[in-house]
Amino acid sequence: MEERMESVMTTEITADKADDKTENNVENKIEDKTGNNAENRANLANFETTFEQLTQQLLSDVRSGEHLKIELKGEQSQFVRFNGAKVRQTGCIQDGQLTLTLMQNQRNSFREIPLTGDWAIDAPQARDAIADLRAEISQLPEDPYLVLPQGEGTSREVHKGQLLPPEAVASAILPGVQGLDFTGIYAGGSLVRAYADSAGQHHWFDTEFFSLDYSLFTADGQAVKGTFAGNQWDEAAYSAKLAESKHQLERLAQPPKSVLKGQYRTYLAPGAVAELLSMFSWGGVSEDALQRGGSSLGLLQRNEKRLSDKFHLMENFSRGLVPRFNDWGEIAPVALPVIEGGILKNTLINSRTAKEYNKTANGANGWESLRSPEILPGTLPAADILKALDTGLYLSNLHYLNWSDRPTGRITGMTRYACFWVENGEIVAPIENLRFDESLYQCFGENLIDLTNFQEFIPEVGTYYHRSPGGVRVPGILIEGFTYTL
Amino acid sequence: MISELLKAIATIHLPADWIGLRAVKESASYRHVRDGIPQNNGKSLSQGIMVEVLVNGQIGYGATNSLQLGSIQAAAQTAYQQALAASQWAIYPMTTQVRPKVVGQYCSPIVKPLDALSSGEVNDLLIRLCQTLKVDDAIVETSASAITNETESWFVSSNGSEVYQKFLLLETQYRATAQDGNNVQERSNNGYLAHSYQGGWELFLSPQLWDQARRTGEQAVELLSAEECPNTTTHLVLAPDQMMLQIHESVGHPLELDRILGDERNYAGGSFVKATDFGSLSYGSKLMNITFNPTVAGEFASYSFDDIGAPATKEYLIQEGVLQRGLGSLESQARMGVAGVACARAASWNRPPIDRMANLNLEAGEGSFEDLIREIEHGVFMEANRSWSIDDQRYKFQFGCEYAKLIENGKLTKTLRNPNYRATTPEFWHSLVRVGGEPTWEMYGTPNCGKGEPNQAIRVGHGSPTCVFANVEVFGGGS
Numbered sequence: 001m002e003e004r005m006e007s008v009m010t011t012e013i014t015a016d017k018a019d020d021k022t023e024n025n026v027e028n029k030i031e032d033k034t035g036n037n038a039e040n041r042a043n044l045a046n047f048e049t050t051f052e053q054l055t056q057q058l059l060s061d062v063r064s065g066e067h068l069k070i071e072l073k074g075e076q077s078q079f080v081r082f083n084g085a086k087v088r089q090t091g092c093i094q095d096g097q098l099t100l101t102l103m104q105n106q107r108n109s110f111r112e113i114p115l116t117g118d119w120a121i122d123a124p125q126a127r128d129a130i131a132d133l134r135a136e137i138s139q140l141p142e143d144p145y146l147v148l149p150q151g152e153g154t155s156r157e158v159h160k161g162q163l164l165p166p167e168a169v170a171s172a173i174l175p176g177v178q179g180l181d182f183t184g185i186y187a188g189g190s191l192v193r194a195y196a197d198s199a200g201q202h203h204w205f206d207t208e209f210f211s212l213d214y215s216l217f218t219a220d221g222q223a224v225k226g227t228f229a230g231n232q233w234d235e236a237a238y239s240a241k242l243a244e245s246k247h248q249l250e251r252l253a254q255p256p257k258s259v260l261k262g263q264y265r266t267y268l269a270p271g272a273v274a275e276l277l278s279m280f281s282w283g284g285v286s287e288d289a290l291q292r293g294g295s296s297l298g299l300l301q302r303n304e305k306r307l308s309d310k311f312h313l314m315e316n317f318s319r320g321l322v323p324r325f326n327d328w329g330e331i332a333p334v335a336l337p338v339i340e341g342g343i344l345k346n347t348l349i350n351s352r353t354a355k356e357y358n359k360t361a362n363g364a365n366g367w368e369s370l371r372s373p374e375i376l377p378g379t380l381p382a383a384d385i386l387k388a389l390d391t392g393l394y395l396s397n398l399h400y401l402n403w404s405d406r407p408t409g410r411i412t413g414m415t416r417y418a419c420f421w422v423e424n425g426e427i428v429a430p431i432e433n434l435r436f437d438e439s440l441y442q443c444f445g446e447n448l449i450d451l452t453n454f455q456e457f458i459p460e461v462g463t464y465y466h467r468s469p470g471g472v473r474v475p476g477i478l479i480e481g482f483t484y485t486l
Numbered sequence: 487m488i489s490e491l492l493k494a495i496a497t498i499h500l501p502a503d504w505i506g507l508r509a510v511k512e513s514a515s516y517r518h519v520r521d522g523i524p525q526n527n528g529k530s531l532s533q534g535i536m537v538e539v540l541v542n543g544q545i546g547y548g549a550t551n552s553l554q555l556g557s558i559q560a561a562a563q564t565a566y567q568q569a570l571a572a573s574q575w576a577i578y579p580m581t582t583q584v585r586p587k588v589v590g591q592y593c594s595p596i597v598k599p600l601d602a603l604s605s606g607e608v609n610d611l612l613i614r615l616c617q618t619l620k621v622d623d624a625i626v627e628t629s630a631s632a633i634t635n636e637t638e639s640w641f642v643s644s645n646g647s648e649v650y651q652k653f654l655l656l657e658t659q660y661r662a663t664a665q666d667g668n669n670v671q672e673r674s675n676n677g678y679l680a681h682s683y684q685g686g687w688e689l690f691l692s693p694q695l696w697d698q699a700r701r702t703g704e705q706a707v708e709l710l711s712a713e714e715c716p717n718t719t720t721h722l723v724l725a726p727d728q729m730m731l732q733i734h735e736s737v738g739h740p741l742e743l744d745r746i747l748g749d750e751r752n753y754a755g756g757s758f759v760k761a762t763d764f765g766s767l768s769y770g771s772k773l774m775n776i777t778f779n780p781t782v783a784g785e786f787a788s789y790s791f792d793d794i795g796a797p798a799t800k801e802y803l804i805q806e807g808v809l810q811r812g813l814g815s816l817e818s819q820a821r822m823g824v825a826g827v828a829c830a831r832a833a834s835w836n837r838p839p840i841d842r843m844a845n846l847n848l849e850a851g852e853g854s855f856e857d858l859i860r861e862i863e864h865g866v867f868m869e870a871n872r873s874w875s876i877d878d879q880r881y882k883f884q885f886g887c888e889y890a891k892l893i894e895n896g897k898l899t900k901t902l903r904n905p906n907y908r909a910t911t912p913e914f915w916h917s918l919v920r921v922g923g924e925p926t927w928e929m930y931g932t933p934n935c936g937k938g939e940p941n942q943a944i945r946v947g948h949g950s951p952t953c954v955f956a957n958v959e960v961f962g963g964g965s
Contacts, residue, residue, distance in 0.1 A: 078568075079940045083749045086577035090568045091547030093836045094561075095534070109605070110528030116552040132529075139606030141613065143524050166564075167571035174575050184752040185939035213939075215752040223751070292627045293665040304668070399755070402875040404886055405904055405963030407670045412884045414877040435875075435882050435908065463940035486882050486908050 046117030047074045047096055047192055048204065053119060054126050055196040058100070061130070062198045067103040067148050068130075069197040069329065072096065072115060077189040077467050078166045080173075082214070085182040087170050092189075095466075098126065102133040103149075106142040109133050147351040149197035153331050157320060161208030161231035163188045172233070173212065176242050180249075184214030191467055193323045201329035205322075207231070207469060212238075213461040215417070216249050222256060222430055224248040225271065225397055225417045229459040229471075248418055257421050257429040259484070265392030266482035267385055267422075268443075270456035273474045275398040276411070276440070277373060280313070283406050285338055286368035287347040291357050296409040296440060300344045305409075305441045307342035308448035312376035314338055315348075322371050322470035324363070326350065332363030332371070342445070374473040378451025385452065387425040388478055393434075394420040394427065409440040412485075435486035443479050452476040488650060491535075491642040494555055498562045502569075504540035504582045505562065506643040508793060509533070509553065510835035514635040517605070519612035521620075521628055527605065534835035537562040541569035543579030549836045577821070584816040585794055587646040592790035594654040594684035595783050600634040602687050608632055611691075612660075618696055619662040621703035624710060628703070630660040631679075632690065633933075639793070647795050655786070655945070657682040657933055658690045660699055664706040671709035671903060673702050673888050676727035677870040682786045682931035682945065689784075705889055708901055714962035715890055715905035721865030721919075722907055722958040723858060726928035728887055729950035731871040733846055734935070736911040737769075737776055738946070740880035741803055742937075743814025743822055744841040754937050755878025758911065759809070764824050767809040770915025775849040776804040778813060778827045786931025786947035787844040794839050796828035803827075803846070807915075815841050833942035840938050845947040847929075851921030858920050858954055865893035866960050868905045884908040904963030914955060922951035 051072050062068050074096035081089040096115035101108060111129035115122055164172050169186055188210030195203040211229035226245040228238055268276070279296070289295035299305040315336040317324045324332050328351050337345045348364035365371060380388055399416035415434045420427045439445075452475040459471035491507045498505055511533040518526040534551035535558055546569030548561035603611070615630035635655040642648055658681045661674035675681060675698060683689050724732060740757040744750055759767065780788050780798040789798055794816060802810050812818075814826030818841050830839035859867070873886030890905035891898040909917075929949035936943050 077940075080572070081749070081939050083577055083747070083751075087544065087572040087575040088577050088749050089545070089547070089838050089840075090572045091536075091549065091838060092564045092568060093549040095549075095551050095836050097532070101528075107524075108527065112528065112530035112532075114531065114533055114551040116550075116554075116557070118552060118554065121552065121554070136527075136605050139604055139609075140527050141524050141606075141609050145523065167567055170572045170575045181748075183748055187940060213752060217748075217751065221756065225752075293663060293670040294627075298668060298670075399878055400875045402873045404873055404875075404884065404906060407668050408964055410963065412873070412875045414875070414882065416878055433877055433879075433882070435877070435884060437884065464936065464943055467940075486884065486910075 047115065050115060050117050050119055050122050051194055054122060057123070058126060058130060059196065059198055065104055067198050069101045069149050069195070071099040072192060072194040073466055074115060074192040075189060075467050077187060078169065080169050080186040082185065083183045085174055085177045085180055090170070092166060100126065100129050100133065102130065102137055103146060104137050106144065106146055107137050107140045108143060108146055109137050109140060145352050145356045147328055147355060149199035149201060149329060151329065152200045153329060154202045155325060155331065156204045159207035159231060162233065163208060163210050164233045176239060181217040182214060183217065184212065186210065186212045187461070187463060187467055191469060195325055195329045197329050203323065203325040203329060209469065211459055211461045216245050218249065218252050220255070222252040223417050224252065227459055227461065251420070251427065252418060252430050254429050256432045258432045259393070259421060259434060261434070261484045261486060263481040263483050265389060265480055267389045267392070267394045267476060267478050269396045269476045270474045271458060272395045272398045273375065273477055274458040274472050275401055275413070276443070277375060277472055277474060279401055279411055279440070281369035283403065285348045285370060287349040287357065287359060288353045288368055290347055296403065296406050297344060298407060299409065299441065305445065307339060307441065307445045309341040310378055310448055310451060311342050311444045312337070312340055314374050314376070315370060315372055316374045317372045319372070326363055327366045330361070330363050336362060372470055374455070375451070375475060377453050377455050377475040380450040380452045380478060382452060382454060385476065386422055386427065388450065389422050390425055391423045393431065393482070394422050404437050410437060411440060412437040434484045436483060437485045438483045443482060447480040449478040449480055487640045488642060488648055491640055494558045495642055495644060497555065498559060500539060500562060500566045502539045502541050502566060504585050504644055506538040506585060506641065506647070507535060507558070508835065509535040509640045510637065512635065512637040512834065514633060516633055517608045517612060518631040519609060519616055519629065522613045522616045524609060527609070532834060535561065536835050536838070537565045539565040539569050540580060540582065540585065541566060542573035543581070544569045544573035544576040545580055546572065547838050580817065582645060584820055585643060585645065586796070587643070588791055588795035588797060589648045590790055591649070592651040594652065596654045596686040597688040598686040600636060600654060600656065600686055615660045615699050618699040619660060619703040621700060622664070622707045624664045624666060624707050625662050625703055626665045627663040628661070631658065633657040641793070641795060643795070649791050649795060651789055651791065653684060654686060655682070655684055656686060656689050660702065662703040662706040664710050666710045669710055671706055672872070673706035673709065674870060675702060676930060677888070679932060679934070680727055680730065680930040682933055683784050684786060684788055685784050709889065709903045712901040712903040714964065715866060715902040715960055717961040719957055719959050721862045721893065722955045722960060723862070723865055723867040723893065724953050724955070725867070725869040726926070726950045726952060727870045727930055728868055728885070729848060729953055730930045730948040731874055731885060733776065733848055733948050733950060734843065734946065735874060735876045736880060736883055736914065737804070738813065738843040738846050740911065741812045742841045743812045743818035743824070743826055746812065747818060747821055750937065753939050755880070758879040758881045761822055761824060763809055764811060765809070768807055769804050769809045769912065770807045771918040772806045773851055773918050773921045774804055774807045774915055775802065777802050777847050777849065778829070778844060779847055780828070780844040782845055782847070782947070782949070785845045785929055785949065787945050788947070789844065792828040792830045792839070793832045794830040796830065798828040798844070801827050813841055813843060815839065831944055833944050837938070837940060837942045840942070842937065842944050843935065843946045845949070847949040848921070848951065850924045850927045850951045852923045853920065855922060855926050855952055858922055858952055859893055859898060860896040862893045862954065863895060866902060866905060867891045867893055867898060868907070873906065881911050883911065905960065906962065907958050907960045909958055914958065917955045917957055918953060919956045920954035922953065926952040
């Protein structure tokens, strides 16, 4: 499997937060100037109309003793793939998937079906799915930890955007990179997540946004990474972003230096920190994983190890980039401290885990993964990074991380993109990529010297099965004795 | 469906050089039980159609999950507009040679149909597996999963292609986790969803199933008291369930022509292999013979045609250690001017075809497992992948396994926990000193090979014998 990419986002989606159990419409008032946006909104309107009609009908047909929840994932997306400052592939997709989960007598099953936005197609398909569920459910074993819908929470968030018309994307992006080895992908369009259930909860989240995730390469294969994302295409901001990337590319002009394996003082830029942070969602902050020995934070929870008192990790939904409702329609708190001053303050607990282990749920999703995380900044100013690093490695990005020994928090991965050898506070040369193998208890623990006094937003650019919204907000970190093995 | 698609394509009137329609219908069931308690029960249906249009040397696509004629026509119009707008920036002037006329069918072999077991029967089976895995109080978690999948695809084009393919797939998994404080050990049946094949329930319901499950639980407990894998450089013997990952990451991905052409550099990465290496590069020892082979009955990624209509054939990628050809579709072959294979594959109707592995197999050599071990004075035998990481050029890798045995004086002796190894790809494959014979050859698969922008997860299959590598750095866990 592959990995997530990173860099600085210059234009950020902004929206007000949705309050618990309140109808909250936060439509951003942005003039719709493009035909593309109009078409996207028309398709979304079909989705919403059909979703509402289906929800009304299916929920009114719920029988005594039955519980039903209905979830929607939909998108109208354009993907333009670039290589060598040319177009490799280009196209648009329209997709919608409805998941119906029926619960009865402590049993449950789901059906996932297409939602096309055409009532004549979608309605009979949904009715057939419910009939199929009713036929199956009695065959299934009981689930003592089944979570039934409850509460009356509703929310509605609509974030309109102003994106490039689909036919204008290549011509807007490519002229500025002619003469450069530019590769990457533009992904843009509208996205919907919705939820309704037989207890009366109802949530709607739709947003229009784009991301341009790219790399610029030198002739000998070194590269810088850039990400430009938001809900409005801003030509001036794009030009500024490109200028910044071109400047970084100039630093890679000299041949890379081969660095021997060993331990080096290291600065991890925000893009690299975001990669490390992703590991906290894979056998990390999940209460279920902790209960079953599948978490890297077991040592922290049992107070056998601790992280640096400079390290603070929290969930922060205040920017409204992702839905706050989860798989059960529950609204997560706007902010939840996870690690405070190096101490595990809260794990992520969903309602199922809470039921199984007699805990209190805190709005976590089914996977108990971080959805809108933030590592708080420290005191190191940007201008002092190289001076504070003194002699060691400056890493812009990391690549292909995996646990090499999860119970001890040991992670392996590779350096990637613009990474440099630094001596006496001066960049000497880019480096040949190195493999690292290091415990998070070292790099976020006793070896953590400082974090930068600024954060960067690293947008989520993943598109497995669906385009993903959101991102992470992280500072850079300076650490002592980071371990390189190959 | 073919006739309906032919009617639809006849109604699309665009000034295009070529038009293709690829419809996909994927029906799957998911059953997952943990500690004997159901975690996930359900079925999914995904269906839709991708229209590709070739205009001025550029292919554009439009995809929709509605199979209504109006939606297909709208998708075609979108594809046309996309191609037209991008054609002035086209990376290569594509022609209809990359979309040849092809007519044919394919269907997976099957003995016991995927619906032969009811939902309740599958759950009963998985619960019983959990009970069998729980051999000791030290087992803190047991789990078992089964995923059935029936995928049909239909492909028609303006130059007369008519292809229907039907894939019947079964993915299964069971696993036990043992814990003693901070010592946590997992053991599974050959790694995460490694039992992924084309076929039906006959693949899972073998007479050995229950003995294997019990042994899996016993080995998880055994690992708790095992020694750490030593930190040393020694002979490394890899079982076929780890060779699967080794072949996939350090042979399959670096040989993808789209990586060498640079398409993938912004995401999964490039390759240490260069375009001029084909036909001459010594990739590994002379014992190394690797084929691209989508024609193996029952292997997970078998098919008769790729998703742009190229007929699938068995081809040697590496023969006697020398690189012969890459994993490149008709599009990549045209752009690069080297030989490739039928490997333009899409994860579904809503993703465009790109260069992918299908089945990549290492051909058997000679000797039984005992023959291989007998000749080793000191070494480590590792089974079942647990951790994987490799650089963006597919050069420096580090892999970890679930279970290992120390080899001393030609015999397997102590059990070792947390076994890992690291090396660089050319050095590693040149250290291949023994390739086991047919009795050691086993076949596995995975549904989760990730690549591409937009991202795509796709099925691949890998078969291999047990292999011996000399002078490899191995090491254990711990801080």
